Amino acid sequence: MxxxxxxxxxxxxxxxxxxxxxxxxxxxxxxxxxxxxxxxxxxxxxxxxxxxxxxxxxxxxxxxxxxxxxxxxxxxxxxxxxxxxxxxxxxxxxxxxxxxxxxxxxxxxxxxxxxxxxxxxxLPPPPPRLSAPATTRDRTPTLRGTREALPSSGGPGHSVTVTDADGRRLCQVPAGNEAAWSCTPRELPLGETVLVARQTSPGGSTSAASEPSVVRVVGEVRLDHPVDGSSTFARDVTVSGTADPGSEVRVALSGRRATAPVSDRGRFTVDFDDVSPGRHRVTAEQRLPGVPPSRASTDVLVRELAPPTVSDPPAGSRTQEQRPLLRGRGEPAARVAVDLAGRRHTAQVDRSGRWSLRPVDELPLGTHELLVHQTVDGVDSTASRSSFTVVPPPPQQPAPGAAPSSPAEQPGDPVPGPTPERGPAPGPSEPDAAEPQGDPDQEQPPTPAPGPAPGPPEPDATEPDATEPDAAVPQPEPGREQPTGTGEGSGDVERPGEDDGPTRRHPPEATQTPGGGAWSSTRLMPVSLTAGSVDVVPGTAAQMSGRIGPNPSDEIVTVTVDGHVTGGVRYREVTVLAGGGRCTVAEDRFQCQVELGPAEETTFAITFLADAAAHSDQGVHRLHVRGDGRGAGDGPGTVNAVTSVLDLTADAPTDTEVLAREVSEFPGSVVVVLALFLFALAATLAERGR
Missing domain, CATH: 2.60.40.2260 (Immunoglobulin-like)
Known part of the structure; x- marks a missing residue:
C-alpha cells in the first residue's frame, strides 16, 4: 500500500x-x-x-x-x-x-x-488449531491443538482459551512458546457440544476463533434400581437406570433378556414379572460405534414372604379370657391381618419384628381358629393357622375346713387366712334345761343306757376332716406375716440388695403410675404367692406357687424374677407355667424372665428341698420382681418384693425315715451297698443284745 x-x-x-x-x-x-x-x-x-x-x-x-x-x-x-x-x-x-x-x-x-x-x-495472532474426539464416554476428554510460537526466544508466548458455542470457558492453556498445547475441560454435558479455541498475545490481542470441533459425549450405563445387594418381596422386579439419550440398552436378569429404549433425558426402564425367589444378577449393556461398550450390573435378592407366626395364645391352648392378647412375630414394618370369629383385625409389626392386638369383641366359649397373614410392599403372604379354646372359669369354692376370712382380708386375696389351731374333737352337746324337749305325745328315742358318754363318730377315711386344713394348700400360722407383694396398691415395697438379714420395708413410691398407659420406672409389676408360709419336712420336697401380673401398662414388658432362699433350704425346680418364660436355677438362687403383654399375667411354681440334716427351724424365701419396657424412654421399674417363711419343724421324720427316703433316691448300685451296711449294723445290735 x-x-x-x-x-x-x-x-x-x-x-x-x-x-x-x-x-x-x-x-x-x-x-x-x-x-x-x-x-x-x-x-x-x-x-x-x-x-x-x-x-x-x-x-x-x-x-x-x-x-x-x-x-x-x-x-x-x-x-x-x-x-x-x-x-x-x-x-x-x-x-x-x-x-x-x-x-x-x-x-x-x-x-x-x-x-x-x-x-x-x-496484526492479531492467528487462530490456533483445535482437535477433540468426535465421540467419547469421557465427560472430560483431553483437548489438543497447536498455536503460533513467537520467534523471539524467552518471550511469554501466546495463551489459548477453549470455550463452547455459548462462550462458556471450558479450559485455558497458559502462555508459552511451545507450539503444541493440551488441556482438560470441565465436565461436558451428555450429547453434542461445539468447541472453539482462541489464542491471546502477550499484548492482549486475541485471535479469531478456530475451526469448531463437535464432541459427542456418550453416557455410561448406570443402574439405580434395584440397589446392589438389596432385597425385595415383590415378584415383579423393575430395572431402571441412565444411558446415552436416544440409544438402546440390553438388560438381562438371570438369563431373561429385554431391550429398552433410552429417552431423550437419558433414562430407561424394564419390567420383569413373576421372578422366582432367590438371588439374581441384573446386567445392562450399551454398544455404540466409535466407543467401547458400557456395562453395569447389580445383585438383588427376591425373598419369599413367609406367613407371620402366632406365639400367644399357644396353638391348642385353653384360656379363660374372652378377649385374649394375640401376639407373634412378623416382618418389620409389615401389616398383619388376623381373621378371628368372623372379623378381621389388623396390627403393625414394630421394628423388632413383634406384633400384638386384642379382639374388639368378647369371644364366645369354644374353639376358635386364627388365620394370620402379613403384607409388605403390596405383597401378601400365605396365612398361618392356629387355634385355641375359650373355657369358662372354674367355680369359686371355699377349701374344706377353711376358717372365715378376717375383716382385714379382701375378697379375691390370693393369700389365705391363718389355719385354726387343732383341738380335741368336741363331745356330744348336753341339752339345755330351759330348752323344750319336744312334743310328749310323739315317740321319743330310747334313752341310752347309763355309762360313759360315747365319743364322736369316727370320721370316714374318704371324707376330709372339717377341722384339718386343706393338705393341698399350705396354710400360714396364726399371726405370721402374709405376703404383701401384690404389685399395684401394695402397702410395702422391698428394695433390692437386701437378701441377707431381716426384711426391710419402705413406703411405696409417691409417683406410682396408675394402670394403663406407657411403662415407666415408677411402675410396679404385681406379684402374689398362694401362702405366706409353707411347711417343709426336712428331706422332702415342698411346692409353692404364685402369680405375676397382670401387666398394668399398655406395652409389652420383660419381667425378671429373682429368688433367694436361706436356712438350709435349696431350690429343686422353678417353672413358669404360662407365658413361655425361661428360668436358671442354682442351689439357693434362681432367675426367670418372661414377657407379658398388656393386662397379661403368668403363674409360676417353686419346688423347695430342705436338707435332712438342717439345723435351722425356719428358712426365709424372698422374691424380687421388676419389669423393663421396650420404649426409648422406658427403663426398669421399681422392684416389687415378697417374703415367705419356710417352717422346717413340722412333722419332722425319724432318722430311719430320712435314711430310707434318701436310699430310695439313690441309684441301684448304692442301694446294694447300703443294704449290706444295714444288715451288718443289725447283726451288731443283735449280738450286743445277748
Missing part, C-alpha cells in the same frame, strides 16, 4: 511517500520512504511505538557518499554529501515487539525542512 503524505512546511512543493508494513507481534516488517523532490540535509527516521529497528536502514538512489546509522533502537540517521536527489528511497526493517497490541502505530520521517508520517499495522 502506498500513501502520499503532504510535506510539512510553508511551501507544499515537496512530498515524502511511504509503503508497508504490517505484521504480527514478533515479526519483522519492511517499510520504504521516498523523496519526491531534491532535499538538503540529514534524513531522520523514527520507529513507531512497539517497534524497533531490526537493522541499519539503507538508501537507494541517493548517489555515492550516502550512509546511515542507527542512533538508538528507535531512531536512524542517514547523511549524504550534497543534496538528496528526487526519488531517493530509504528502506528500513522494523521488528514488532511481542507485547505490541494489535492496531496501527505511526512515526515521522524528516528530510531537511520536510517532515512526513508513516504507519505500521500490528
Amino acid at each position: 502506498t500513501v502520499l503524505l503532504t510535506a510539512v512546511g510553508a511551501v507544499p512543493a515537496l512530498a515524502i511517500t511511504s509503503s508497508g508494513g504490517e505484521g504480527r507481534p514478533g515479526e519483522v516488517v519492511a517499510v520504504e520512504l521516498a523523496t519526491e523532490r531534491p532535499q538538503q540535509g540529514p534524513w531522520l527516521v523514527r520507529a513507531p511505538a512497539g517497534t524497533i529497528f531490526a537493522a541499519t536502514p539503507s538508501v537507494q538512489g541517493g548517489g555515492p557518499g550516502s550512509s546511515c546509522v542507527v542512533v538508538d533502537a528507535t531512531e536512524a540517521r542517514c547523511v549524504r554529501q550534497g543534496r538528496w536527489p528526487a526519488g531517493s528511497r530509504l528502506r528500513a526493517r522494523l521488528a514488532i515487539a511481542d507485547t505490541a497490541p494489535a492496531g496501527s502505530v505511526s512515526a515521522t520521517s524528516t528530510v531537511g525542512e520536510e517532515t512526513a508520517g508513516y504507519t505500521v499495522t500490528v
Whole structure:
C-alpha cells in the first residue's frame, strides 16, 4: 500500500511517500520512504511505538557518499554529501515487539525542512488449531491443538482459551512458546457440544476463533434400581437406570433378556414379572460405534414372604379370657391381618419384628381358629393357622375346713387366712334345761343306757376332716406375716440388695403410675404367692406357687424374677407355667424372665428341698420382681418384693425315715451297698443284745 503524505512546511512543493508494513507481534516488517523532490540535509527516521529497528536502514538512489546509522533502537540517521536527489528511497526493517497490541502505530520521517508520517499495522495472532474426539464416554476428554510460537526466544508466548458455542470457558492453556498445547475441560454435558479455541498475545490481542470441533459425549450405563445387594418381596422386579439419550440398552436378569429404549433425558426402564425367589444378577449393556461398550450390573435378592407366626395364645391352648392378647412375630414394618370369629383385625409389626392386638369383641366359649397373614410392599403372604379354646372359669369354692376370712382380708386375696389351731374333737352337746324337749305325745328315742358318754363318730377315711386344713394348700400360722407383694396398691415395697438379714420395708413410691398407659420406672409389676408360709419336712420336697401380673401398662414388658432362699433350704425346680418364660436355677438362687403383654399375667411354681440334716427351724424365701419396657424412654421399674417363711419343724421324720427316703433316691448300685451296711449294723445290735 502506498500513501502520499503532504510535506510539512510553508511551501507544499515537496512530498515524502511511504509503503508497508504490517505484521504480527514478533515479526519483522519492511517499510520504504521516498523523496519526491531534491532535499538538503540529514534524513531522520523514527520507529513507531512497539517497534524497533531490526537493522541499519539503507538508501537507494541517493548517489555515492550516502550512509546511515542507527542512533538508538528507535531512531536512524542517514547523511549524504550534497543534496538528496528526487526519488531517493530509504528502506528500513522494523521488528514488532511481542507485547505490541494489535492496531496501527505511526512515526515521522524528516528530510531537511520536510517532515512526513508513516504507519505500521500490528496484526492479531492467528487462530490456533483445535482437535477433540468426535465421540467419547469421557465427560472430560483431553483437548489438543497447536498455536503460533513467537520467534523471539524467552518471550511469554501466546495463551489459548477453549470455550463452547455459548462462550462458556471450558479450559485455558497458559502462555508459552511451545507450539503444541493440551488441556482438560470441565465436565461436558451428555450429547453434542461445539468447541472453539482462541489464542491471546502477550499484548492482549486475541485471535479469531478456530475451526469448531463437535464432541459427542456418550453416557455410561448406570443402574439405580434395584440397589446392589438389596432385597425385595415383590415378584415383579423393575430395572431402571441412565444411558446415552436416544440409544438402546440390553438388560438381562438371570438369563431373561429385554431391550429398552433410552429417552431423550437419558433414562430407561424394564419390567420383569413373576421372578422366582432367590438371588439374581441384573446386567445392562450399551454398544455404540466409535466407543467401547458400557456395562453395569447389580445383585438383588427376591425373598419369599413367609406367613407371620402366632406365639400367644399357644396353638391348642385353653384360656379363660374372652378377649385374649394375640401376639407373634412378623416382618418389620409389615401389616398383619388376623381373621378371628368372623372379623378381621389388623396390627403393625414394630421394628423388632413383634406384633400384638386384642379382639374388639368378647369371644364366645369354644374353639376358635386364627388365620394370620402379613403384607409388605403390596405383597401378601400365605396365612398361618392356629387355634385355641375359650373355657369358662372354674367355680369359686371355699377349701374344706377353711376358717372365715378376717375383716382385714379382701375378697379375691390370693393369700389365705391363718389355719385354726387343732383341738380335741368336741363331745356330744348336753341339752339345755330351759330348752323344750319336744312334743310328749310323739315317740321319743330310747334313752341310752347309763355309762360313759360315747365319743364322736369316727370320721370316714374318704371324707376330709372339717377341722384339718386343706393338705393341698399350705396354710400360714396364726399371726405370721402374709405376703404383701401384690404389685399395684401394695402397702410395702422391698428394695433390692437386701437378701441377707431381716426384711426391710419402705413406703411405696409417691409417683406410682396408675394402670394403663406407657411403662415407666415408677411402675410396679404385681406379684402374689398362694401362702405366706409353707411347711417343709426336712428331706422332702415342698411346692409353692404364685402369680405375676397382670401387666398394668399398655406395652409389652420383660419381667425378671429373682429368688433367694436361706436356712438350709435349696431350690429343686422353678417353672413358669404360662407365658413361655425361661428360668436358671442354682442351689439357693434362681432367675426367670418372661414377657407379658398388656393386662397379661403368668403363674409360676417353686419346688423347695430342705436338707435332712438342717439345723435351722425356719428358712426365709424372698422374691424380687421388676419389669423393663421396650420404649426409648422406658427403663426398669421399681422392684416389687415378697417374703415367705419356710417352717422346717413340722412333722419332722425319724432318722430311719430320712435314711430310707434318701436310699430310695439313690441309684441301684448304692442301694446294694447300703443294704449290706444295714444288715451288718443289725447283726451288731443283735449280738450286743445277748
